Amino acid sequence: MPKTIDDLSTPCLLIEKERLEANCRQMQARARAEGVALRPHTKTHKMLSLAALQKSHGARGITVAKVGEAEVFAAAGFDDICIAYTVVGAEKSARIAALAPGISFCIDSLEGARQASAVFAGLGRTVRVLLEIDAGYGRCGRTWDDPSLVTFARHVADLPGLALGGILTHEGNAYQPHQAATVMAEARDRMLSVAVRLGDAGLATRGRFVISVGSTPSANVFRNAHRDGFSITEIRPGNYVFNDLTQVNLGVCSFKQCALTVLTTVVSQHRGAGGAVRFFLDAGRKVLTSDRAPLSDTYGQLLYHARTMAPHPHARLTNLSEEHGWGAVRGGSTLTVGDRVRIVPNHACVVVNTQDEAYLVDGDEVLNTWRVDARGHVQ
Numbered sequence: 128m129p130k131t132i133d134d135l136s137t138p139c140l141l142i143e144k145e146r147l148e149a150n151c152r153q154m155q156a157r158a159r160a161e162g163v164a165l166r167p168h169t170k171t172h173k174m175l176s177l178a179a180l181q182k183s184h185g186a187r188g189i190t191v192a193k194v195g196e197a198e199v200f201a202a203a204g205f206d207d208i209c210i211a212y213t214v215v216g217a218e219k220s221a222r223i224a225a226l227a228p229g230i231s232f233c234i235d236s237l238e239g240a241r242q243a244s245a246v247f248a249g250l251g252r253t254v255r256v257l258l259e260i261d262a263g264y265g266r267c268g269r270t271w272d273d274p275s276l277v278t279f280a281r282h283v284a285d286l287p288g289l290a291l292g293g294i295l296t297h298e299g300n301a302y303q304p305h306q307a308a309t310v311m312a313e314a315r316d317r318m319l320s321v322a323v324r325l326g327d328a329g330l331a332t333r334g335r336f337v338i339s340v341g342s343t344p345s346a347n348v349f350r351n352a353h354r355d356g357f358s359i360t361e362i363r364p365g366n367y368v369f370n371d372l373t374q375v376n377l378g379v380c381s382f383k384q385c386a387l388t389v390l391t392t393v394v395s396q397h398r399g400a401g402g403a404v405r406f407f408l409d410a411g412r413k414v415l416t417s418d419r420a421p422l423s424d425t426y427g428q429l430l431y432h433a434r435t436m437a438p439h440p441h442a443r444l445t446n447l448s449e450e451h452g453w454g455a456v457r458g459g460s461t462l463t464v465g466d467r468v469r470i471v472p473n474h475a476c477v478v479v480n481t482q483d484e485a486y487l488v489d490g491d492e493v494l495n496t497w498r499v500d501a502r503g504h505v506q
């Protein structure tokens with residue numbers, strides 16, 4: 128077991144325990160203040176240890192994206208899992224049926240609903256499904272103001288083996304700069320208007336019907352509201368446990384709230400064309416990924432030194448090749464070959480998915496090794 132981060136082979140992932148726990152506490156407090164359950168999206172970390180920590184902070188159930196992820200968490204004893212994804216295909220429904228009864232998933236097509244119905248009714252079972260709603264993001268889901276929405280919901284509710292338990296949206300359009308509060312309020316109001324229409328049609332029972340929204344930028348500014356006896360019942364942010372450069376640039380958090388960093392080593396340094404000193408890190412696209420952060424031209428924010436967690440004011444990762452990060456420092460670099468630097472990634476969720484494990488740390492000290500248990504379970 129490595130004792131300090133100097134004992135670790137790079138590149139690797141570090142999770143700052145104190146920051147992680149502060150992020151868990153803060154989001155739990157937000158959920159409590161607005162009278163909603165927090166059902167964190169575990170696609171951000173895919174770790175049983177971290178999901179257990181979220182649960183210990185008060186999370187009510189977890190969210191996953193894929194049936195394969197649900198299988199990993201269910202096998203470890205998690206029994207309240209929402210697959211926030213439109214499940215299509217008899218094979219996937221059969222796998223869900225083999226899990227604990229507390230699993231729900233999303234429906235946005237009659238084809239998907241009929242396939243699931245055939246499997247569950249065939250087994251003499253009933254599964255809870257959530258109608259996915261597009262409240263403005265433009266990805267999956269029935270459009271919130273679609274005049275045929277109630278008819279569609281009735282078709283789903285009438286299918287044997289399916290129980291229409293709620294509606295779900297992901298307001299991913301909250302990732303536009305300065306838009307989170309507006310997008311959140313709009314998504315909330317649109318979801319409540321859908322719930323009222325379904326309630327009036329006898330398809331949603333007040334107090335029992337799940338109304339689920341979620342993203343990290345919007346959860347941070349979420350304010351609940353009540354409409355005809357309905358209110359939002361749960362939020363599903365995921366990224367908030369780690370945060371990343373995207374969240375910093377959107378003004379959602381500060382660097383001090385970024386719990387996940389990539390520890391890398393400077394493996395080369397030389398003067399490039401034009402005389403500027405360039406340095407190269409042992410983390411390239413296969414670790415940092417090519418995701419960009421809004422309002423930024425770097426592939427991650429370098430911290431000044433592995434031990435001092437302050438952002439380096441002049442360093443940028445200008446390019447990535449598969450195994451190398453290409454760095455430049457305006458005004459000259461004090462980095463030398465062998466130095467270790469920590470990087471706040473542009474997008475934490477995809478970076479975690481590149482690794483089998485991450486190290487829980489307290490500054491220099493390595494406290495634990497956490498497996499990325501559901502990594503690769505994308506089916």
Ligand SMILES: Cc1ncc(COP(=O)(O)O)c(C=O)c1O
Nearest residue numbers: 168211297341342343364365366
């Ligand atoms: C369906 C769904 N719910 C919740 C989330 C969590 O959002 P965030 O990554 O902003 O925390 C996502 C993210 O992609 C999502 O797709």
